[in-house]
Amino acid sequence: MNLVEKYKTYRKVLVKLHMKILDEFVSQSDFERGGKILDIVKNNKVVFQYYNEKDILFDFIIYEKIRDGHSALSEYEKRYGAKNSNEEEILAAMKLSETSLYEVIGINKENSTILLRDILNNSKKSKLLDIGLSKSINTNVLVFTRLIKFDEFNMTSGLGLAFSGNYRDFLIRKSKKIMKKTKSGDTSVDRFVAFFKLSRTDGIPILFESVK
Template sequence: MDNIERYKQYRQTLIELHTQILNDYVAEVDFKQAAHILGILNNRDQVVMEHETEYDALYDFNIYEKFRAGKSILSRFAENYSSENQIESELIAAMLQSKTSLYEVIHVDKMEEVLMLNDILNDLNEPIKIIDISLSSNTISSPLIYTRVLDLEGFSMTSGLGFVFSIDHKDYILNRSRKMLKKLKSGDTSLDNFITYFHLNRSDGILTRFENVK
Protein backbone atom coordinates (compact mmCIF):
# COMPACT_ATOMS: atom_id res chain seq x y z
CA MET A 1 0.00 0.00 0.00
CA ASP A 2 1.46 3.39 -0.99
CA ASN A 3 1.52 6.44 1.28
CA ILE A 4 -1.50 8.07 -0.38
CA GLU A 5 -3.69 5.05 0.35
CA ARG A 6 -2.28 4.86 3.88
CA TYR A 7 -2.94 8.56 4.31
CA LYS A 8 -6.58 8.16 3.30
CA GLN A 9 -7.02 5.40 5.88
CA TYR A 10 -5.33 7.44 8.59
CA ARG A 11 -7.27 10.60 7.69
CA GLN A 12 -10.61 8.80 7.92
CA THR A 13 -9.65 7.20 11.22
CA LEU A 14 -8.48 10.56 12.55
CA ILE A 15 -11.82 12.13 11.68
CA GLU A 16 -13.60 9.28 13.50
CA LEU A 17 -11.40 9.74 16.58
CA HIS A 18 -11.96 13.50 16.59
CA THR A 19 -15.71 12.98 16.31
CA GLN A 20 -15.74 10.48 19.17
CA ILE A 21 -13.70 12.79 21.41
CA LEU A 22 -15.94 15.77 20.68
CA ASN A 23 -19.14 13.79 21.17
CA ASP A 24 -18.08 11.98 24.35
CA TYR A 25 -15.84 14.49 26.12
CA VAL A 26 -16.77 18.01 25.01
CA ALA A 27 -20.04 19.42 26.33
CA GLU A 28 -21.63 22.75 25.38
CA VAL A 29 -20.04 24.41 28.40
CA ASP A 30 -16.63 23.24 27.19
CA PHE A 31 -17.17 24.74 23.75
CA LYS A 32 -18.16 28.03 25.35
CA GLN A 33 -15.13 27.97 27.64
CA ALA A 34 -12.90 27.45 24.60
CA ALA A 35 -14.71 30.20 22.69
CA HIS A 36 -14.26 32.56 25.64
CA ILE A 37 -10.50 31.89 25.72
CA LEU A 38 -10.29 32.45 21.96
CA GLY A 39 -12.24 35.70 22.37
CA ILE A 40 -15.20 34.69 20.21
CA LEU A 41 -17.92 34.46 22.89
CA ASN A 42 -20.08 37.57 22.91
CA ASN A 43 -21.84 39.17 25.89
CA ARG A 44 -24.99 37.14 25.12
CA ASP A 45 -23.05 33.90 25.66
CA GLN A 46 -23.07 33.14 21.93
CA VAL A 47 -20.14 31.81 19.90
CA VAL A 48 -19.50 34.22 17.01
CA MET A 49 -17.86 32.72 13.93
CA GLU A 50 -16.79 34.69 10.87
CA HIS A 51 -16.65 31.62 8.62
CA GLU A 52 -17.63 27.97 8.90
CA THR A 53 -13.96 26.89 8.72
CA GLU A 54 -13.47 28.50 12.15
CA TYR A 55 -15.46 25.62 13.62
CA ASP A 56 -12.58 23.33 12.64
CA ALA A 57 -10.24 25.58 14.62
CA LEU A 58 -12.57 25.51 17.63
CA TYR A 59 -12.77 21.71 17.45
CA ASP A 60 -8.99 21.44 17.26
CA PHE A 61 -8.55 23.86 20.14
CA ASN A 62 -10.95 21.85 22.31
CA ILE A 63 -9.27 18.53 21.56
CA TYR A 64 -5.58 19.36 21.70
CA GLU A 65 -4.89 22.49 23.76
CA LYS A 66 -4.19 22.20 27.51
CA PHE A 67 -6.45 24.88 28.93
CA ARG A 68 -8.37 22.74 31.42
CA ALA A 69 -6.23 22.32 34.56
CA GLY A 70 -3.13 21.98 32.38
CA LYS A 71 -4.50 18.95 30.51
CA SER A 72 -6.06 18.43 27.13
CA ILE A 73 -9.29 16.62 26.39
CA LEU A 74 -7.17 14.39 24.15
CA SER A 75 -5.07 13.21 27.10
CA ARG A 76 -8.22 12.35 29.08
CA PHE A 77 -9.55 10.42 26.11
CA ALA A 78 -6.25 8.54 25.64
CA GLU A 79 -6.19 7.51 29.30
CA ASN A 80 -9.60 5.87 29.01
CA TYR A 81 -9.66 4.53 25.45
CA SER A 82 -8.45 1.15 24.22
CA SER A 83 -7.39 1.32 20.59
CA GLU A 84 -9.29 -1.02 18.28
CA ASN A 85 -6.45 -1.43 15.76
CA GLN A 86 -2.88 -0.44 14.94
CA ILE A 87 -3.92 2.66 12.99
CA GLU A 88 -5.80 4.05 15.99
CA SER A 89 -2.88 3.26 18.27
CA GLU A 90 -0.38 5.02 16.00
CA LEU A 91 -2.65 8.02 15.50
CA ILE A 92 -3.35 8.56 19.20
CA ALA A 93 0.38 8.43 19.94
CA ALA A 94 1.02 10.97 17.16
CA MET A 95 -1.85 13.17 18.34
CA LEU A 96 -0.44 13.28 21.86
CA GLN A 97 2.98 14.31 20.53
CA SER A 98 1.67 16.80 17.94
CA LYS A 99 2.54 20.48 18.00
CA THR A 100 1.43 23.60 16.19
CA SER A 101 3.76 25.97 14.40
CA LEU A 102 3.97 28.43 11.52
CA TYR A 103 5.40 26.80 8.40
CA GLU A 104 6.59 28.04 5.05
CA VAL A 105 5.68 25.82 2.11
CA ILE A 106 8.90 25.33 0.15
CA HIS A 107 7.70 22.71 -2.34
CA VAL A 108 4.42 21.19 -3.52
CA ASP A 109 4.17 17.94 -5.48
CA LYS A 110 0.62 17.87 -6.77
CA MET A 111 1.03 14.44 -8.34
CA GLU A 112 2.10 12.87 -5.03
CA GLU A 113 -0.11 15.28 -3.00
CA VAL A 114 2.90 16.11 -0.84
CA LEU A 115 4.07 19.40 0.64
CA MET A 116 7.50 20.18 2.08
CA LEU A 117 7.41 22.63 4.98
CA ASN A 118 9.99 24.65 6.88
CA ASP A 119 9.16 25.35 10.53
CA ILE A 120 9.57 29.12 11.00
CA LEU A 121 8.97 29.32 14.74
CA ASN A 122 11.37 26.54 15.76
CA ASP A 123 14.99 26.05 14.77
CA LEU A 124 14.69 22.80 12.85
CA ASN A 125 17.17 21.92 10.11
CA GLU A 126 15.14 19.31 8.26
CA PRO A 127 12.01 20.19 6.26
CA ILE A 128 8.83 18.34 7.14
CA LYS A 129 7.01 16.23 4.55
CA ILE A 130 3.24 16.18 4.87
CA ILE A 131 0.49 14.67 2.76
CA ASP A 132 -2.66 16.75 2.38
CA ILE A 133 -4.91 16.20 -0.63
CA SER A 134 -6.84 19.47 -0.29
CA LEU A 135 -3.88 21.70 0.49
CA SER A 136 -1.60 20.22 -2.19
CA SER A 137 -4.16 21.16 -4.85
CA ASN A 138 -4.36 24.76 -3.61
CA THR A 139 -3.36 27.41 -6.12
CA ILE A 140 -1.78 29.81 -3.60
CA SER A 141 1.92 30.16 -4.32
CA SER A 142 4.25 29.22 -1.42
CA PRO A 143 1.95 30.19 1.45
CA LEU A 144 2.64 30.36 5.15
CA ILE A 145 0.60 27.84 7.14
CA TYR A 146 -0.11 27.69 10.84
CA THR A 147 -1.09 24.09 11.47
CA ARG A 148 -0.78 21.11 13.77
CA VAL A 149 1.43 18.31 12.45
CA LEU A 150 1.07 14.63 13.36
CA ASP A 151 4.22 12.61 12.63
CA LEU A 152 3.64 9.06 11.43
CA GLU A 153 5.88 6.39 9.95
CA GLY A 154 6.81 7.44 6.41
CA PHE A 155 4.88 10.70 6.33
CA SER A 156 3.21 13.38 8.40
CA MET A 157 -0.25 14.91 8.20
CA THR A 158 -2.12 17.83 9.69
CA SER A 159 -4.81 17.50 12.31
CA GLY A 160 -7.12 19.44 9.98
CA LEU A 161 -6.26 22.80 11.53
CA GLY A 162 -5.00 25.39 9.07
CA PHE A 163 -4.53 29.17 9.00
CA VAL A 164 -3.01 30.28 5.69
CA PHE A 165 -1.17 33.55 5.01
CA SER A 166 0.54 35.07 1.99
CA ILE A 167 4.32 34.64 1.87
CA ASP A 168 4.47 38.34 0.95
CA HIS A 169 3.22 39.14 4.47
CA LYS A 170 5.79 36.97 6.26
CA ASP A 171 7.64 39.79 8.04
CA TYR A 172 4.39 41.51 8.99
CA ILE A 173 2.84 38.30 10.33
CA LEU A 174 5.92 37.49 12.41
CA ASN A 175 6.23 41.03 13.79
CA ARG A 176 2.51 41.30 14.51
CA SER A 177 2.43 37.89 16.22
CA ARG A 178 5.28 38.88 18.54
CA LYS A 179 3.41 42.00 19.62
CA MET A 180 0.20 40.05 20.20
CA LEU A 181 2.00 37.33 22.16
CA LYS A 182 3.41 39.89 24.58
CA LYS A 183 -0.17 40.62 25.70
CA LEU A 184 -0.92 36.95 26.39
CA LYS A 185 0.48 35.49 29.58
CA SER A 186 -1.10 32.08 30.02
CA GLY A 187 2.29 30.44 30.53
CA ASP A 188 1.48 27.97 27.74
CA THR A 189 3.26 28.87 24.48
CA SER A 190 1.08 26.55 22.41
CA LEU A 191 -2.11 28.08 23.79
CA ASP A 192 -0.90 31.65 23.25
CA ASN A 193 0.28 30.90 19.72
CA PHE A 194 -3.07 29.34 18.83
CA ILE A 195 -5.00 32.39 20.07
CA THR A 196 -2.62 34.75 18.27
CA TYR A 197 -2.78 33.00 14.91
CA PHE A 198 -6.52 32.48 15.17
CA HIS A 199 -6.96 36.24 15.29
CA LEU A 200 -4.27 36.90 12.68
CA ASN A 201 -6.19 34.52 10.43
CA ARG A 202 -9.28 36.67 10.89
CA SER A 203 -7.44 39.87 9.98
CA ASP A 204 -4.88 38.66 7.43
CA GLY A 205 -5.60 35.02 6.55
CA ILE A 206 -6.46 33.48 3.20
CA LEU A 207 -9.54 31.27 3.20
CA THR A 208 -8.43 27.71 2.45
CA ARG A 209 -10.06 24.33 2.99
CA PHE A 210 -8.09 21.66 4.84
CA GLU A 211 -9.41 18.16 5.42
CA ASN A 212 -12.00 18.54 8.16
CA VAL A 213 -11.12 18.17 11.82
CA LYS A 214 -14.45 16.55 12.60
Template sequence: MWSFRSKEPEGFKTYKKYRQISNELVTQVMQSAIMGPEWITGAAKEIGILRGKAIELEDEGENIAIMDFLLHDYRRDGKTLVETYAATVSLENPEQQAVLDGWLRGYTSLFRVAEISAAERTLTLEDLLTAREPIALMDQNMSQSTVSGLLLFTRVFPYERFNMSSGNSFAFDAENEKPLLRKVKSLNQKLKIAHESSRRFVCFFKANRILGLSVGYR
Protein backbone atom coordinates in the same frame (compact mmCIF):
# COMPACT_ATOMS: atom_id res chain seq x y z
CA MET B 1 -6.27 2.35 -26.47
CA TRP B 2 -4.71 1.23 -23.21
CA SER B 3 -5.39 3.10 -19.99
CA PHE B 4 -3.25 2.82 -16.89
CA ARG B 5 -4.07 3.78 -13.35
CA SER B 6 -1.41 6.04 -11.88
CA LYS B 7 0.51 4.49 -9.02
CA GLU B 8 -0.26 5.89 -5.58
CA PRO B 9 2.75 7.33 -3.74
CA GLU B 10 4.26 5.37 -0.88
CA GLY B 11 2.24 5.73 2.30
CA PHE B 12 -0.77 7.31 0.57
CA LYS B 13 -3.08 4.36 1.27
CA THR B 14 -2.24 4.58 4.96
CA TYR B 15 -2.66 8.36 4.84
CA LYS B 16 -6.21 8.00 3.48
CA LYS B 17 -7.02 5.41 6.14
CA TYR B 18 -5.67 7.65 8.89
CA ARG B 19 -7.78 10.56 7.57
CA GLN B 20 -10.87 8.39 7.85
CA ILE B 21 -9.93 7.19 11.33
CA SER B 22 -9.20 10.77 12.43
CA ASN B 23 -12.74 11.81 11.53
CA GLU B 24 -14.12 8.83 13.44
CA LEU B 25 -11.95 9.59 16.48
CA VAL B 26 -13.11 13.21 16.59
CA THR B 27 -16.69 11.94 16.84
CA GLN B 28 -15.72 9.46 19.55
CA VAL B 29 -13.99 12.12 21.62
CA MET B 30 -16.86 14.59 21.28
CA GLN B 31 -19.40 11.92 22.28
CA SER B 32 -17.32 10.48 25.14
CA ALA B 33 -18.21 10.72 28.82
CA ILE B 34 -15.40 13.22 29.49
CA MET B 35 -16.90 15.77 27.10
CA GLY B 36 -19.02 18.47 28.71
CA PRO B 37 -20.19 22.00 27.86
CA GLU B 38 -17.46 23.46 30.05
CA TRP B 39 -14.89 22.37 27.45
CA ILE B 40 -16.62 24.27 24.66
CA THR B 41 -17.36 27.44 26.62
CA GLY B 42 -13.88 27.41 28.14
CA ALA B 43 -12.19 27.07 24.77
CA ALA B 44 -14.40 29.77 23.24
CA LYS B 45 -13.62 32.14 26.11
CA GLU B 46 -9.87 31.53 25.88
CA ILE B 47 -9.79 32.13 22.14
CA GLY B 48 -11.88 35.28 22.59
CA ILE B 49 -15.11 34.46 20.75
CA LEU B 50 -17.54 34.01 23.66
CA ARG B 51 -20.08 36.83 23.94
CA GLY B 52 -22.27 36.15 26.94
CA LYS B 53 -23.43 32.60 26.31
CA ALA B 54 -23.07 32.82 22.53
CA ILE B 55 -20.08 31.90 20.36
CA GLU B 56 -19.48 34.46 17.63
CA LEU B 57 -17.64 33.36 14.48
CA GLU B 58 -16.73 35.51 11.49
CA ASP B 59 -17.28 32.71 8.96
CA GLU B 60 -18.11 29.01 8.79
CA GLY B 61 -14.47 28.09 8.26
CA GLU B 62 -13.70 29.13 11.82
CA ASN B 63 -15.69 26.12 13.06
CA ILE B 64 -12.81 23.87 11.96
CA ALA B 65 -10.29 26.10 13.74
CA ILE B 66 -12.28 26.10 16.99
CA MET B 67 -12.58 22.31 16.91
CA ASP B 68 -8.82 22.01 16.36
CA PHE B 69 -8.15 24.29 19.34
CA LEU B 70 -10.71 22.52 21.53
CA LEU B 71 -9.22 19.10 20.87
CA HIS B 72 -5.51 19.84 20.96
CA ASP B 73 -4.71 23.10 22.77
CA TYR B 74 -7.32 24.19 25.31
CA ARG B 75 -6.54 22.71 28.72
CA ARG B 76 -8.52 21.82 31.82
CA ASP B 77 -6.60 20.59 34.86
CA GLY B 78 -3.43 20.79 32.78
CA LYS B 79 -4.56 18.42 30.02
CA THR B 80 -6.04 18.87 26.56
CA LEU B 81 -9.24 17.10 25.58
CA VAL B 82 -7.25 14.59 23.52
CA GLU B 83 -4.82 13.94 26.40
CA THR B 84 -7.75 13.47 28.78
CA TYR B 85 -9.44 11.08 26.36
CA ALA B 86 -6.24 9.09 25.78
CA ALA B 87 -5.81 8.64 29.53
CA THR B 88 -9.30 7.20 29.96
CA VAL B 89 -9.66 4.77 27.02
CA SER B 90 -7.98 1.63 25.76
CA LEU B 91 -8.32 1.35 22.00
CA GLU B 92 -8.33 -2.22 20.71
CA ASN B 93 -7.90 -1.16 17.08
CA PRO B 94 -4.12 -0.69 16.50
CA GLU B 95 -4.71 1.80 13.67
CA GLN B 96 -6.91 3.95 15.90
CA GLN B 97 -4.22 3.84 18.57
CA ALA B 98 -1.57 4.83 16.02
CA VAL B 99 -3.65 7.83 14.95
CA LEU B 100 -4.24 8.86 18.56
CA ASP B 101 -0.53 8.55 19.35
CA GLY B 102 0.18 10.86 16.42
CA TRP B 103 -2.28 13.38 17.82
CA LEU B 104 -0.42 13.33 21.12
CA ARG B 105 2.86 14.08 19.32
CA GLY B 106 1.31 16.87 17.24
CA TYR B 107 2.60 20.44 17.16
CA THR B 108 1.74 23.75 15.50
CA SER B 109 3.98 26.21 13.73
CA LEU B 110 4.11 28.72 10.92
CA PHE B 111 5.53 27.19 7.76
CA ARG B 112 6.58 28.39 4.34
CA VAL B 113 5.58 26.13 1.44
CA ALA B 114 8.97 25.54 -0.17
CA GLU B 115 8.01 22.89 -2.71
CA ILE B 116 4.94 21.01 -3.89
CA SER B 117 4.72 17.55 -5.45
CA ALA B 118 1.23 16.91 -6.77
CA ALA B 119 2.29 13.40 -7.82
CA GLU B 120 3.55 12.51 -4.35
CA ARG B 121 0.66 14.42 -2.67
CA THR B 122 3.18 16.29 -0.53
CA LEU B 123 4.26 19.79 0.40
CA THR B 124 7.75 20.56 1.66
CA LEU B 125 7.36 22.92 4.61
CA GLU B 126 10.02 25.14 6.17
CA ASP B 127 9.40 25.96 9.83
CA LEU B 128 9.61 29.72 10.41
CA LEU B 129 9.28 29.62 14.21
CA THR B 130 11.80 26.95 15.21
CA ALA B 131 15.03 25.35 14.00
CA ARG B 132 13.28 22.15 12.90
CA GLU B 133 14.38 20.65 9.62
CA PRO B 134 11.97 21.02 6.66
CA ILE B 135 9.29 18.34 6.58
CA ALA B 136 7.22 16.67 3.87
CA LEU B 137 3.52 17.01 4.67
CA MET B 138 1.22 14.56 2.90
CA ASP B 139 -2.08 16.22 2.01
CA GLN B 140 -4.35 15.28 -0.87
CA ASN B 141 -6.13 18.64 -1.12
CA MET B 142 -3.37 21.13 -0.41
CA SER B 143 -0.87 19.35 -2.66
CA GLN B 144 -3.21 19.99 -5.59
CA SER B 145 -4.17 23.59 -4.80
CA THR B 146 -1.50 25.33 -2.70
CA VAL B 147 1.20 27.51 -4.27
CA SER B 148 4.89 27.70 -3.39
CA GLY B 149 5.82 30.54 -1.07
CA LEU B 150 2.49 30.54 0.77
CA LEU B 151 2.67 30.76 4.56
CA LEU B 152 0.67 28.21 6.52
CA PHE B 153 -0.02 27.97 10.22
CA THR B 154 -1.10 24.40 10.78
CA ARG B 155 -0.90 21.45 13.15
CA VAL B 156 1.36 18.58 12.12
CA PHE B 157 0.90 14.99 13.23
CA PRO B 158 4.11 12.97 12.71
CA TYR B 159 3.74 9.31 11.76
CA GLU B 160 6.28 6.66 10.82
CA ARG B 161 5.86 6.97 7.03
CA PHE B 162 4.50 10.51 6.62
CA ASN B 163 3.36 13.71 8.30
CA MET B 164 -0.23 14.89 8.05
CA SER B 165 -2.12 17.95 9.23
CA SER B 166 -5.09 18.15 11.58
CA GLY B 167 -7.22 19.55 8.77
CA ASN B 168 -7.07 23.17 9.93
CA SER B 169 -4.80 25.78 8.35
CA PHE B 170 -4.46 29.55 8.41
CA ALA B 171 -2.95 30.80 5.15
CA PHE B 172 -1.05 34.06 4.68
CA ASP B 173 0.51 35.80 1.70
CA ALA B 174 4.31 35.58 1.63
CA GLU B 175 4.49 39.38 1.36
CA ASN B 176 2.83 39.63 4.78
CA GLU B 177 5.46 37.56 6.61
CA LYS B 178 7.00 40.48 8.51
CA PRO B 179 3.68 42.19 9.40
CA LEU B 180 2.33 38.79 10.46
CA LEU B 181 5.25 38.02 12.75
CA ARG B 182 5.06 41.52 14.25
CA LYS B 183 1.34 41.08 14.92
CA VAL B 184 1.84 37.66 16.47
CA LYS B 185 4.65 38.97 18.67
CA SER B 186 2.44 41.83 19.86
CA LEU B 187 -0.47 39.51 20.60
CA ASN B 188 1.80 37.05 22.37
CA GLN B 189 2.89 39.77 24.78
CA LYS B 190 -0.70 40.81 25.53
CA LEU B 191 -2.47 37.48 25.91
CA LYS B 192 -2.64 36.05 29.41
CA ILE B 193 -2.68 32.37 28.46
CA ALA B 194 -0.29 30.22 30.45
CA HIS B 195 0.46 27.38 28.05
CA GLU B 196 2.67 28.27 25.09
CA SER B 197 0.94 26.12 22.46
CA SER B 198 -2.49 27.47 23.43
CA ARG B 199 -1.22 31.05 23.29
CA ARG B 200 0.42 30.45 19.91
CA PHE B 201 -2.81 29.13 18.40
CA VAL B 202 -4.86 32.06 19.70
CA CYS B 203 -2.27 34.53 18.36
CA PHE B 204 -2.51 33.08 14.86
CA PHE B 205 -6.30 32.76 15.05
CA LYS B 206 -6.56 36.48 15.76
CA ALA B 207 -3.89 37.36 13.18
CA ASN B 208 -5.76 35.28 10.61
CA ARG B 209 -8.82 37.49 11.04
CA ILE B 210 -6.71 40.49 10.04
CA LEU B 211 -4.13 39.18 7.57
CA GLY B 212 -5.33 35.72 6.59
CA LEU B 213 -6.32 34.46 3.16
CA SER B 214 -9.52 32.57 2.49
CA VAL B 215 -8.80 28.83 2.45
CA GLY B 216 -11.18 26.40 0.83
CA TYR B 217 -9.99 23.28 2.61
CA ARG B 218 -11.76 19.98 3.25
Protein backbone atom coordinates in the same frame (compact mmCIF):
# COMPACT_ATOMS: atom_id res chain seq x y z
CA MET C 1 -1.02 -0.60 0.68
CA ASN C 2 0.74 2.38 -0.93
CA LEU C 3 1.44 5.62 0.90
CA VAL C 4 -1.65 7.51 -0.31
CA GLU C 5 -3.92 4.60 0.61
CA LYS C 6 -2.34 4.42 4.06
CA TYR C 7 -2.79 8.17 4.43
CA LYS C 8 -6.49 7.89 3.54
CA THR C 9 -6.93 5.09 6.07
CA TYR C 10 -5.21 7.07 8.82
CA ARG C 11 -7.20 10.20 8.02
CA LYS C 12 -10.47 8.29 8.34
CA VAL C 13 -9.35 6.99 11.73
CA LEU C 14 -8.33 10.51 12.75
CA VAL C 15 -11.75 11.88 11.80
CA LYS C 16 -13.47 9.18 13.84
CA LEU C 17 -11.26 9.90 16.85
CA HIS C 18 -12.04 13.62 16.62
CA MET C 19 -15.76 12.85 16.51
CA LYS C 20 -15.53 10.46 19.48
CA ILE C 21 -13.70 13.02 21.58
CA LEU C 22 -16.10 15.83 20.68
CA ASP C 23 -19.30 13.78 20.98
CA GLU C 24 -18.48 11.65 24.00
CA PHE C 25 -15.91 13.57 25.99
CA VAL C 26 -16.28 17.32 25.43
CA SER C 27 -18.97 19.21 27.34
CA GLN C 28 -20.75 22.45 26.57
CA SER C 29 -18.61 24.16 29.19
CA ASP C 30 -15.50 23.05 27.26
CA PHE C 31 -16.85 24.73 24.12
CA GLU C 32 -17.61 27.88 26.08
CA ARG C 33 -14.17 27.86 27.71
CA GLY C 34 -12.46 27.44 24.34
CA GLY C 35 -14.54 30.19 22.81
CA LYS C 36 -13.70 32.59 25.64
CA ILE C 37 -9.97 31.93 25.34
CA LEU C 38 -10.15 32.57 21.57
CA ASP C 39 -12.26 35.66 22.34
CA ILE C 40 -15.18 34.68 20.11
CA VAL C 41 -17.93 34.68 22.76
CA LYS C 42 -20.40 37.56 22.49
CA ASN C 43 -23.43 37.83 24.76
CA ASN C 44 -22.73 34.32 26.08
CA LYS C 45 -22.76 32.85 22.56
CA VAL C 46 -19.89 31.64 20.38
CA VAL C 47 -19.85 33.81 17.27
CA PHE C 48 -18.05 32.61 14.14
CA GLN C 49 -16.80 35.10 11.59
CA TYR C 50 -15.94 32.61 8.81
CA TYR C 51 -17.31 29.20 7.76
CA ASN C 52 -14.24 27.22 8.92
CA GLU C 53 -13.94 28.72 12.40
CA LYS C 54 -16.06 25.98 13.97
CA ASP C 55 -13.46 23.39 12.92
CA ILE C 56 -10.72 25.66 14.28
CA LEU C 57 -12.49 25.80 17.64
CA PHE C 58 -12.84 22.00 17.61
CA ASP C 59 -9.10 21.61 17.03
CA PHE C 60 -8.35 24.02 19.85
CA ILE C 61 -10.61 22.18 22.28
CA ILE C 62 -9.29 18.72 21.38
CA TYR C 63 -5.55 19.38 21.35
CA GLU C 64 -4.77 22.37 23.56
CA LYS C 65 -4.34 22.07 27.34
CA ILE C 66 -7.31 24.15 28.43
CA ARG C 67 -8.84 21.64 30.89
CA ASP C 68 -6.90 22.43 34.08
CA GLY C 69 -3.59 21.96 32.28
CA HIS C 70 -4.71 18.94 30.27
CA SER C 71 -6.13 18.45 26.79
CA ALA C 72 -9.35 16.63 25.97
CA LEU C 73 -7.22 14.36 23.78
CA SER C 74 -4.88 13.25 26.58
CA GLU C 75 -7.74 12.69 29.01
CA TYR C 76 -9.69 10.71 26.41
CA GLU C 77 -6.67 8.53 25.65
CA LYS C 78 -6.06 7.92 29.35
CA ARG C 79 -9.66 6.92 30.03
CA TYR C 80 -10.57 4.95 26.90
CA GLY C 81 -7.29 4.07 25.21
CA ALA C 82 -6.97 2.71 21.69
CA LYS C 83 -9.30 0.11 20.17
CA ASN C 84 -6.76 -1.26 17.68
CA SER C 85 -3.18 -0.83 16.46
CA ASN C 86 -4.07 1.98 14.03
CA GLU C 87 -5.77 3.98 16.78
CA GLU C 88 -2.83 3.35 19.08
CA GLU C 89 -0.32 4.74 16.58
CA ILE C 90 -2.50 7.69 15.64
CA LEU C 91 -3.36 8.65 19.22
CA ALA C 92 0.34 8.60 20.11
CA ALA C 93 1.14 10.87 17.16
CA MET C 94 -1.75 13.19 17.99
CA LYS C 95 -0.45 13.66 21.55
CA LEU C 96 2.99 14.65 20.20
CA SER C 97 1.61 17.03 17.56
CA GLU C 98 2.32 20.76 17.72
CA THR C 99 1.27 23.86 15.87
CA SER C 100 3.66 26.12 13.99
CA LEU C 101 3.86 28.56 11.10
CA TYR C 102 5.19 26.95 7.93
CA GLU C 103 6.39 28.32 4.63
CA VAL C 104 5.35 26.38 1.51
CA ILE C 105 8.57 25.83 -0.44
CA GLY C 106 7.58 23.01 -2.79
CA ILE C 107 4.50 21.24 -4.17
CA ASN C 108 4.20 17.86 -5.90
CA LYS C 109 0.62 17.48 -7.10
CA GLU C 110 1.23 14.00 -8.52
CA ASN C 111 2.28 12.66 -5.13
CA SER C 112 -0.08 14.95 -3.17
CA THR C 113 2.83 16.26 -1.13
CA ILE C 114 3.91 19.70 0.05
CA LEU C 115 7.36 20.61 1.34
CA LEU C 116 7.18 22.92 4.34
CA ARG C 117 9.76 24.97 6.24
CA ASP C 118 9.04 25.59 9.91
CA ILE C 119 9.50 29.31 10.39
CA LEU C 120 9.19 29.22 14.19
CA ASN C 121 11.53 26.25 14.81
CA ASN C 122 14.95 26.61 13.21
CA SER C 123 13.65 26.32 9.63
CA LYS C 124 13.15 22.55 9.91
CA LYS C 125 11.72 20.98 6.76
CA SER C 126 8.77 18.58 6.71
CA LYS C 127 6.96 16.83 3.89
CA LEU C 128 3.18 17.02 4.24
CA LEU C 129 0.80 14.62 2.52
CA ASP C 130 -2.56 16.31 1.84
CA ILE C 131 -4.63 15.55 -1.27
CA GLY C 132 -6.87 18.62 -1.15
CA LEU C 133 -4.26 21.16 -0.12
CA SER C 134 -1.64 20.00 -2.63
CA LYS C 135 -4.10 20.77 -5.45
CA SER C 136 -5.09 24.22 -4.23
CA ILE C 137 -2.11 25.85 -2.55
CA ASN C 138 0.75 27.82 -4.12
CA THR C 139 4.23 28.72 -3.02
CA ASN C 140 4.75 32.09 -1.29
CA VAL C 141 2.06 31.04 1.18
CA LEU C 142 2.46 30.65 4.93
CA VAL C 143 0.36 28.08 6.77
CA PHE C 144 -0.33 27.82 10.48
CA THR C 145 -1.20 24.19 11.08
CA ARG C 146 -0.81 21.23 13.40
CA LEU C 147 1.36 18.44 11.97
CA ILE C 148 0.73 14.84 12.99
CA LYS C 149 3.93 12.95 12.23
CA PHE C 150 4.41 9.30 11.32
CA ASP C 151 7.45 7.37 10.13
CA GLU C 152 6.38 7.37 6.47
CA PHE C 153 4.47 10.65 6.13
CA ASN C 154 3.05 13.67 7.91
CA MET C 155 -0.52 14.91 7.84
CA THR C 156 -2.39 17.77 9.49
CA SER C 157 -5.05 17.57 12.14
CA GLY C 158 -7.28 19.46 9.71
CA LEU C 159 -6.30 22.86 11.13
CA GLY C 160 -5.19 25.32 8.47
CA LEU C 161 -4.78 29.10 8.62
CA ALA C 162 -3.11 30.63 5.56
CA PHE C 163 -1.35 33.94 5.00
CA SER C 164 0.53 35.63 2.21
CA GLY C 165 4.26 34.95 2.29
CA ASN C 166 4.78 38.70 2.03
CA TYR C 167 3.44 39.02 5.60
CA ARG C 168 6.11 36.83 7.18
CA ASP C 169 7.93 39.45 9.24
CA PHE C 170 4.68 41.15 10.21
CA LEU C 171 3.12 37.87 11.38
CA ILE C 172 6.12 36.92 13.50
CA ARG C 173 6.28 40.35 15.09
CA LYS C 174 2.53 40.71 15.63
CA SER C 175 2.06 37.15 16.95
CA LYS C 176 4.67 37.75 19.65
CA LYS C 177 2.80 40.87 20.80
CA ILE C 178 -0.53 39.02 20.95
CA MET C 179 1.05 36.10 22.83
CA LYS C 180 2.43 38.46 25.48
CA LYS C 181 -1.05 39.91 25.99
CA THR C 182 -2.77 36.51 26.11
CA LYS C 183 -0.65 35.09 28.97
CA SER C 184 -2.58 31.85 29.41
CA GLY C 185 0.42 30.17 31.01
CA ASP C 186 0.81 27.80 28.06
CA THR C 187 2.90 28.84 25.05
CA SER C 188 1.00 26.54 22.69
CA VAL C 189 -2.35 28.04 23.70
CA ASP C 190 -0.98 31.58 23.35
CA ARG C 191 0.43 30.78 19.90
CA PHE C 192 -2.88 29.31 18.73
CA VAL C 193 -4.80 32.38 19.96
CA ALA C 194 -2.36 34.73 18.24
CA PHE C 195 -2.55 33.12 14.81
CA PHE C 196 -6.30 32.64 15.05
CA LYS C 197 -6.72 36.37 15.66
CA LEU C 198 -4.30 37.16 12.84
CA SER C 199 -6.25 34.88 10.49
CA ARG C 200 -9.31 37.05 11.05
CA THR C 201 -7.49 40.22 10.07
CA ASP C 202 -4.86 39.03 7.59
CA GLY C 203 -5.69 35.48 6.52
CA ILE C 204 -6.34 34.13 3.03
CA PRO C 205 -8.62 31.17 2.06
CA ILE C 206 -7.19 27.72 1.30
CA LEU C 207 -8.65 24.22 0.94
CA PHE C 208 -7.75 21.74 3.66
CA GLU C 209 -9.37 18.36 3.81
CA SER C 210 -12.22 18.61 6.26
CA VAL C 211 -11.77 16.92 9.64
CA LYS C 212 -14.76 17.01 11.99
